[in-house]
Amino acid sequence: MAAEVPWVDSLEQVYGDGTPNGIPSEYRQRFGNLVKTFEREYDQKPDFVSRSPGRVNLIGEHIDYSLYNVLPTAVVNDVLIAVQVVESGEPKFSIANVNSSKYPKEEAIIPKSGEVTIDKQNHKWSNYFLAGVSGSLQTLRKKHGDNFVPKGMKLLIDGNVPAGGGLSSSAAFVCASALAVMAANGLRVTKQDLLDECIVSERSVGVYSGGMDQAASIFSERGYLLYCQFWPKFAAEHVPVPQADPEFTILVAQSFVTSDKAVTAPKHYNLRVVEVTLASVVLAKLFDIALNPDHSSLGFSLRNFQEEVMKKDGKLEETMKYQVDAVIDIVKSRLDKDAYTREEIAKILEISVENLEKEYMSKFPVQADSFKLRQRALHVFEEARRVLAFRQTLSQSSTLDKEKLLRLGDLMNQTQESCAKTYECSCPEIDDMCSIARKSGAYGSRLTGAGWGGCTVHLVPQDKVDAVQEALKKEYYYKKFPKITAETLKEAIVISKPGQGSSVIHGNALSV
Ligand code: NG1
Numbered sequence: 001m002a003a004e005v006p007w008v009d010s011l012e013q014v015y016g017d018g019t020p021n022g023i024p025s026e027y028r029q030r031f032g033n034l035v036k037t038f039e040r041e042y043d044q045k046p047d048f049v050s051r052s053p054g055r056v057n058l059i060g061e062h063i064d065y066s067l068y069n070v071l072p073t074a075v076v077n078d079v080l081i082a083v084q085v086v087e088s089g090e091p092k093f094s095i096a097n098v099n100s101s102k103y104p105k106e107e108a109i110i111p112k113s114g115e116v117t118i119d120k121q122n123h124k125w126s127n128y129f130l131a132g133v134s135g136s137l138q139t140l141r142k143k144h145g146d147n148f149v150p151k152g153m154k155l156l157i158d159g160n161v162p163a164g165g166g167l168s169s170s171a172a173f174v175c176a177s178a179l180a181v182m183a184a185n186g187l188r189v190t191k192q193d194l195l196d197e198c199i200v201s202e203r204s205v206g207v208y209s210g211g212m213d214q215a216a217s218i219f220s221e222r223g224y225l226l227y228c229q230f231w232p233k234f235a236a237e238h239v240p241v242p243q244a245d246p247e248f249t250i251l252v253a254q255s256f257v258t259s260d261k262a263v264t265a266p267k268h269y270n271l272r273v274v275e276v277t278l279a280s281v282v283l284a285k286l287f288d289i290a291l292n293p294d295h296s297s298l299g300f301s302l303r304n305f306q307e308e309v310m311k312k313d314g315k316l317e318e319t320m321k322y323q324v325d326a327v328i329d330i331v332k333s334r335l336d337k338d339a340y341t342r343e344e345i346a347k348i349l350e351i352s353v354e355n356l357e358k359e360y361m362s363k364f365p366v367q368a369d370s371f372k373l374r375q376r377a378l379h380v381f382e383e384a385r386r387v388l389a390f391r392q393t394l395s396q397s398s399t400l401d402k403e404k405l406l407r408l409g410d411l412m413n414q415t416q417e418s419c420a421k422t423y424e425c426s427c428p429e430i431d432d433m434c435s436i437a438r439k440s441g442a443y444g445s446r447l448t449g450a451g452w453g454g455c456t457v458h459l460v461p462q463d464k465v466d467a468v469q470e471a472l473k474k475e476y477y478y479k480k481f482p483k484i485t486a487e488t489l490k491e492a493i494v495i496s497k498p499g500q501g502s503s504v505i506h507g508n509a510l511s512v
Contacts, residue, residue, distance in 0.1 A: 064210030132177025135201030166454025171213030257453030409443025
């Protein structure tokens with residue numbers, strides 16, 4: 001049977017490390033503060049708290065929406081939503097945040113039979129909650145009929161995943177929201193259903209979401225990396241973090257360059273989705289292949305093209321590495337222009353520019369005169385190859401030796417190079433941080449998440465962790481932000497152990 005999102009009644013099941021040591025007191029305090037603030041705000045105790053974490057991606061950047069495998073894991077930073085269900089009356093949501101000065105309280109009413117409307121032009125913080133509502137309503141209406149009206153809810157939110165910081169605060173928020181709505185309406189949702197809902201939900205905020213973040217937020221298990229496969233359909237494998245000699249640490253450091261994916265999407269994220277989709281259909285056309293639509297954002301992915309071209313050549317039985325190498329050669333030899341205009345692409349596809357725009361650029365607008373199909377496709381296929389190599393290195397033996405750690409680090413460094421030069425999703429600050437970390441001892445350093453700012457992730461030998469942190473402070477944070485406070489600096493670098501995925505926290509855990 002498909003696994004359900006767990007309901008837990010102790011915080012150890014969420015934040016513990018599996019040992020009898022208990023959990024760090026700050027987690028308990030934060031949770032206690034949420035419950036008490038809820039009581040002050042609404043004069044009642046919450047019924048439950050829905051929780052979903054942020055994530056860090058170790059390798060496999062910008063390839064989930066081309067349906068290639070990626071290797072993220074949840075971090076301990078999360079979004080907590082305390083909920084009191086309102087049993088009668090119209091379905092009204094009161095949405096408050098513990099940080100009320102930054103995120104003022106808002107109210108929303110769901111029209112009886114209608115859709116949740118999200119004003120994409122007006123990016124309010126509560127849009128992410130409404131996005132979660134819209135996805136879960138689809139499931140609830142499928143189950144209970146189109147006239148189903150959800151229960152009203154009083155909500156208090158506390159998130160400590162930095163917004164726009166590359167640890168996927170948006171996915172954590174949307175997943176926790178959808179889970180809260182499902183729980184409030186009496187549904188024990190499976191992880192797979194929640195994932196499907198949340199991908200749809202996030203798209204309603206205006207981003208062609210790939211699915212990696214929601215998968216990592218929902219499916220992760222403490223102590224494991226999550227090997228996510230998207231082709232032919234989603235599957236998750238929990239990969240244990242191997243012992244290593246010398247020991248290593250995964251260090252996550254924010255650049256404090258904020259890139260709001262929903263706002264910058266037409267020039268950044270959504271444009272890349274359009275470019276790789278166009279690369280797929282152009283390549284297919286050049287090989288006289290009619291692609292069947294797949295479940296990627298715009299219906300045609302590079303993974304789909306790989307499958308069909310290998311089928312055509314009778315090479316589907318070959319290893320994945322062989323196949324990816326083959327499509328890399330194809331891209332190098334067949335996509336020979338540095339950039340393709342709309343007219344050039346329309347000509348290859350034998351359609352009008354108007355139809356090209358209607359089919360691939362109308363769902364969400366993009367701002368570009370030309371499209372770098374060769375570079376984007378190359379990044380995707382080469383990154384897919386790096387993920388395979390990374391995964392293989394992890395599973396070669398139960399202990400990672402220095403040579404293997406260096407290999408993993410090298411793959412991460414190659415990803416950064418490709419993100420910076422070929423996919424153009426890095427920025428000078430991220431490049432800077434990566435070279436500072438490498439110079440002071442990191443095996444590998446790269447951006448994590450969508451990029452154009454956000455976070456970096458570093459694979460660091462244990463005995464170099466202090467040196468890397470100090471170097472980042474001295475050569476990046478103090479230099480770029482001379483007025484940075486000690487508190488902000490404390491949040492800038494996170495030493496992250498793979499954390500636990502989504503859950504509903506109820507019962508005794510709420511007695512604080
Ligand atoms: P961020 O923006 O870091 O949450 C985004 C996408 C992922 C993936 C990465 C790039 C969403 C919610 N997230 O991550 O699916 O494509 O970029 O690897 O759209």
